[in-house]
Amino acid sequence: MENKFVLFVIGEDRPGIVAGISGVLYKNNFNIEDSSMTILERYFAMILITSSKVRYSIPLLKKKFKEVEKKLSLYISVKRIAPVREKEEMFINAEPYIITLIGSDRIGIVHKITNLIAERNINITDVKTEIIGEEKIPIYTMILELEIPPEIDIKKFRSSLFRLGKELNVKITLKPIDILKL
Amino acid sequence: MSILPVIKYPHPLLKTKCKPVSKINAKISKLIDDMIETIYSFPGCVGISAPKVGKPLRIIIFDVSKHKKAPPSNHNLTVMVNPVMIEKKGKTITREGCLSLPDFTGNVTRAESIKVKGKDKHSKRIEFYLVGLESVAFQHELDHLDGILFIDRISSLKTDIFTRKRYL
Ligand SMILES: [Zn+2]
Numbered sequence: 489m490e491n492k493f494v495l496f497v498i499g500e501d502r503p504g505i506v507a508g509i510s511g512v513l514y515k516n517n518f519n520i521e522d523s524s525m526t527i528l529e530r531y532f533a534m535i536l537i538t539s540s541k542v543r544y545s546i547p548l549l550k551k552k553f554k555e556v557e558k559k560l561s562l563y564i565s566v567k568r569i570a571p572v573r574e575k576e577e578m579f580i581n582a583e584p585y586i587i588t589l590i591g592s593d594r595i596g597i598v599h600k601i602t603n604l605i606a607e608r609n610i611n612i613t614d615v616k617t618e619i620i621g622e623e624k625i626p627i628y629t630m631i632l633e634l635e636i637p638p639e640i641d642i643k644k645f646r647s648s649l650f651r652l653g654k655e656l657n658v659k660i661t662l663k664p665i666d667i668l669k670l
Numbered sequence: 671m672s673i674l675p676v677i678k679y680p681h682p683l684l685k686t687k688c689k690p691v692s693k694i695n696a697k698i699s700k701l702i703d704d705m706i707e708t709i710y711s712f713p714g715c716v717g718i719s720a721p722k723v724g725k726p727l728r729i730i731i732f733d734v735s736k737h738k739k740a741p742p743s744n745h746n747l748t749v750m751v752n753p754v755m756i757e758k759k760g761k762t763i764t765r766e767g768c769l770s771l772p773d774f775t776g777n778v779t780r781a782e783s784i785k786v787k788g789k790d791k792h793s794k795r796i797e798f799y800l801v802g803l804e805s806v807a808f809q810h811e812l813d814h815l816d817g818i819l820f821i822d823r824i825s826s827l828k829t830d831i832f833t834r835k836r837y838l
């Protein structure tokens with residue numbers, strides 16, 4: 489049986505983090521099944537899905553990362569992934585949508601919109617935020633990608649978003665993502 | 671007719687330059703019919719090429735007529751043997767998904783309007799203009815004949831590739 493782990497790596501960005509982490513995985517015969525990384529200001533964050541034929545205990549795994557963790561001043565966390573696929577199946581009939589929000593920056597925008605989404609049991613698959621415009625008049629933009637299950641009434645959802653947009657004085661639009669299937 | 675199995679990445683045929691069809695014989699006609707049946711077996715699928723069903727030959731089929739953003743000028747079901755793109759104009763970005771890469775979708779920039787030529791399934795020469803989604807479908811399938819996948823056309827991993835927006 490395969491053992492799957494999720495690995496979180498956070499730290500101040502510097503050369504050698506990816507090489508350091510992948511080196512430990514390589515030396516211990518781990519496969520990297522999926523990975524994502526990002527840098528915000530000076531901070532680096534990475535999430536990796538790895539698998540191994542050997543059934544390591546979590547403490548033993550943590551020990552293997554000790555050296556690189558210390559050397560590169562990282563915070564590394566490892567969790568075992570239970571072989572449950574139910575959640576994935578939950579969203580199999582969901583349709584991808586995109587929400588764009590443009591307006592002046594205000595405390596609570598992110599919370600209010602994501603809360604409205606979560607209340608309806610809609611999964612957020614991607615979020616991007618950016619401040620654009622001039623320094624004196626910053627404009628806040630947010631792009632959210634969602635997977636909307638079929639039981640959600642899109643019309644009602646769109647009008648809830650519209651009301652929230654009015655309340656926050658921002659422009660919110662909801663559009664289906666048209667995927668050309670080839 | 672029969673539904674053919676679709677090969678998935680990293681199958682080597684997806685990286686192969688396909689050979690032109692020299693003659694549309696009974697075997698090729700059967701392959702074309704099976705490809706048509708295969709394309710319609712995937713709900714919402716608008717294009718297929720011979721390498722995707724394991725045959726390294728220059729045959730593509732597309733039908734965007736059922737898509738809600740289909741250009742009114744579309745040509746419904748179109749079979750093209752030895753297709754060539756002879757003119758291209760403009761740019762359009764489309765979120766593409768591929769039967770052979772079921773875990774990804776990506777934003778791909780392609781020509782908005784094109785002029786193409788080739789042969790139909792009766793060996794008759796055909797030549798026409800394609801625009802919008804039909805143009806994109808043609809270019810995606812033509813790429814398959816040259817061993818190019820849509821991920822090869824993506825310019826930025828950060829903003830152009832999306833994982834697990836599966837449609838299968
Ligand atoms: Zn494809």
